[in-house]
Amino acid sequence: MLLSGRVWKFGDNLRSNYFISGKYDPLGRAGKFAEMATHVLEDVDPTFVTRVRKGDILAVGHAFGTGKHLDGPVNAFKELGISAVLGKSFSAAWERDSINLGLPSLVYEGLVEQLEDGDTLELDTGATVARIVNKGVTVPVNPVPDGILEIVDAGGIAEFTARRLGIVNKPRVAAH
Amino acid sequence: MGQTMTEKILSRASGKTVKAGDFGWAKVHVVSLIDSIHFYDFEFFDRNGVEVWDPTRILFSFDHLMYPQFGLGVAKLKIIRDWCERHHVPKENIFDIGRHGISHQTPAEDGWVLPGTVYIGADTQAATLGAFNTFALATLGETAYVMATGDTWFLAPKCVRVNLTGELPRGVLGKDIYMRLMKDLGGKLEGRVIEFSGPGIATMPLDVRMAVANGTPHIGALTMVFPADRIVLDYLEGRAREPFEPVEADADAQYEAVYEYDLSTFEPLISGPDDPTRIGPLNGAAGTKVDAGYIGSCSSGRLEDLALAAKVLKGRKVDPSVRLVVTPISTEVMKLAADAGYLSTFLEAGATVTSPGCGACFYGNQSPIHLEDGQTCITGSVENWPGRMGSNKAHIYLGNAAVVAASAVEGRIADPAKYLG
Numbered sequence: 001m002l003l004s005g006r007v008w009k010f011g012d013n014l015r016s017n018y019f020i021s022g023k024y025d026p027l028g029r030a031g032k033f034a035e036m037a038t039h040v041l042e043d044v045d046p047t048f049v050t051r052v053r054k055g056d057i058l059a060v061g062h063a064f065g066t067g068k069h070l071d072g073p074v075n076a077f078k079e080l081g082i083s084a085v086l087g088k089s090f091s092a093a094w095e096r097d098s099i100n101l102g103l104p105s106l107v108y109e110g111l112v113e114q115l116e117d118g119d120t121l122e123l124d125t126g127a128t129v130a131r132i133v134n135k136g137v138t139v140p141v142n143p144v145p146d147g148i149l150e151i152v153d154a155g156g157i158a159e160f161t162a163r164r165l166g167i168v169n170k171p172r173v174a175a176h
Numbered sequence: 177m178g179q180t181m182t183e184k185i186l187s188r189a190s191g192k193t194v195k196a197g198d199f200g201w202a203k204v205h206v207v208s209l210i211d212s213i214h215f216y217d218f219e220f221f222d223r224n225g226v227e228v229w230d231p232t233r234i235l236f237s238f239d240h241l242m243y244p245q246f247g248l249g250v251a252k253l254k255i256i257r258d259w260c261e262r263h264h265v266p267k268e269n270i271f272d273i274g275r276h277g278i279s280h281q282t283p284a285e286d287g288w289v290l291p292g293t294v295y296i297g298a299d300t301q302a303a304t305l306g307a308f309n310t311f312a313l314a315t316l317g318e319t320a321y322v323m324a325t326g327d328t329w330f331l332a333p334k335c336v337r338v339n340l341t342g343e344l345p346r347g348v349l350g351k352d353i354y355m356r357l358m359k360d361l362g363g364k365l366e367g368r369v370i371e372f373s374g375p376g377i378a379t380m381p382l383d384v385r386m387a388v389a390n391g392t393p394h395i396g397a398l399t400m401v402f403p404a405d406r407i408v409l410d411y412l413e414g415r416a417r418e419p420f421e422p423v424e425a426d427a428d429a430q431y432e433a434v435y436e437y438d439l440s441t442f443e444p445l446i447s448g449p450d451d452p453t454r455i456g457p458l459n460g461a462a463g464t465k466v467d468a469g470y471i472g473s474c475s476s477g478r479l480e481d482l483a484l485a486a487k488v489l490k491g492r493k494v495d496p497s498v499r500l501v502v503t504p505i506s507t508e509v510m511k512l513a514a515d516a517g518y519l520s521t522f523l524e525a526g527a528t529v530t531s532p533g534c535g536a537c538f539y540g541n542q543s544p545i546h547l548e549d550g551q552t553c554i555t556g557s558v559e560n561w562p563g564r565m566g567s568n569k570a571h572i573y574l575g576n577a578a579v580v581a582a583s584a585v586e587g588r589i590a591d592p593a594k595y596l597g
Binding site for chain 2: 064065096147165170
């Protein structure tokens with residue numbers, strides 16, 4: 001998978017409700033992800049949703065994504081076109097949910113340390129170097145296991161499983 | 177090179193040698209589901225004509241129950257029974273009303289949770305079963321797909337080791353242990369598996385170990401694994417449905433970090449109000465007036481919790497301004513509590529006892545706890561974020577079952593030490 005986009009850099013220990021307040025959980029439960037997406041970071045940086053572009057990348061610190069979130073924030077990020085969350089470490093539930101929903105949340109500890117807000121990153125997740133394009137710098141990285149990329153490339157675990165079973169997964173009737 | 181318990185279980189389940197950082201697919205031993213079927217794609221099978229990989233290894237526990245806004249409501253439990261019949265899940269695999277209990281408890285009671293295997297639970301607190309030397313994973317929205325294929329993906333996590341020495345003090349329960357780890361090691365445990373070692377484990381009843389592992393989602397870890405010692409093996413004697421082979425960490429297993437803890441230094445802790453990350457000593461919250469106390473849920477509804485609460489309440493009365501509600505975690509625990517006289521003690525003291533299950537932990541449910549605006553509750557249950565037990569203008573503190581009982585007697589958050597003798 002080739003990631004290429006503007007980096008949005010954040011710090012350590014950010015709970016999932018840092019990005020979307022828990023008061024919008026009902027939107028998540030109702031499957032209203034487009035509406036939920038309009039509220040991302042509104043308490044921290046209300047301009048974020050107008051400035052973020054398809055393909056942009058979040059770079060987060062240690063212990064990202066703790067707290068109860070169900071799948072609302074992950075889907076809101078996907079709505080905004082965020083292509084990946086690169087982190088130093090993740091809450092286990094966040095990491096698993098994210099990959100299962102087809103949004104790669106990947107550990108790149110050394111790379112995240114070097115990234116600054118506003119950088120342009122080019123990263124082939126199967127490769128051993130990443131490029132910080134605006135600085136002309138390459139950073140060595142560990143490649144992401146193929147198995148993770150297969151799940152994400154399929155669009156998430158539902159789609160991946162459907163392929164494995166040789167079926168087309170008919171759409172769900174009810175949202176949540 | 178030596179392996180952790182996690183690496184050994186995942187190696188066995190995936191058929192290859194696994195070390196931290198490896199990706200693989202692990203065959204699962206059992207899948208434990210709940211009655212809240214809406215948060216995973218329950219209709220996946222009928223909609224697509226797909227069968228479950230092994231219907232004899234699917235379990236349903238009717239535990240959230242009776243709350244139609246979030247789930248089926250009792251009348252619609254038939255949807256699950258009919259599905260089970262269609263998909264050949266044996267009737268005895270449904271922990272239906274009359275033998276019901278929380279999905280993180282009933283599988284263990286019924287011999288489905290075996291050392292050395294991969295245990296899957298649909299619900300958030302599934303890591304609880306790591307107390308049985310399993311790799312216990314909560315699969316949430318992914319659960320239907322695990323049921324279809326009989327395996328689940330893993331990216332083998334880093335492991336940390338918590339080495340326990342000393343003796344667990346009277347009046348300290350699993351809640352206090354996971355809260356201390358959360359407070360001390362926040363930022364260092366997220367995404368990891370916590371493996372336990374050391375002679376202190378033998379002083380921890382199984383119920384305490386389960387309550388520790390139950391804290392996994394709060395900590396942000398992936399799961400926790402305990403060794404299978406004499407206490408675990410004795411519990412499984414006569415219960416285990418199949419032969420099993422426990423795993424032990426090798427002496428040269430690679431841990432990211434090792435943390436040493438003397439159990440005798442542990443004390444009751446309080447979390448909140450209204451925020452599970454706000455953890456402090458009991459005396460920091462002592463004296464706070466309470467309107468309600470709750471003992472129950474997969475964090476504090478086990479026999480050990482009820483026993484300690486009964487010790488506090490025996491011969492005493494709940495303060496008239498407080499309502500104290502007790503929900504045993506399962507029908508089996510309720511029967512044992514009745515046999516031991518604990519239920520009589522609770523009723524004599526002026527507490528009430530409700531049907532097994534998630535009870536008041538699940539949005540206040542239909543429990544007589546249901547918190548109203550401005551009320552304060554001290555609870556042994558899992559969550560204390562606003563709205564969890566009723567009104568989102570109520571305040572919730574988390575504490576162990578003995579603390580809840582003592583607080584109910586005094587009408588304010590109180591230290592149970594004086595009541596435990």
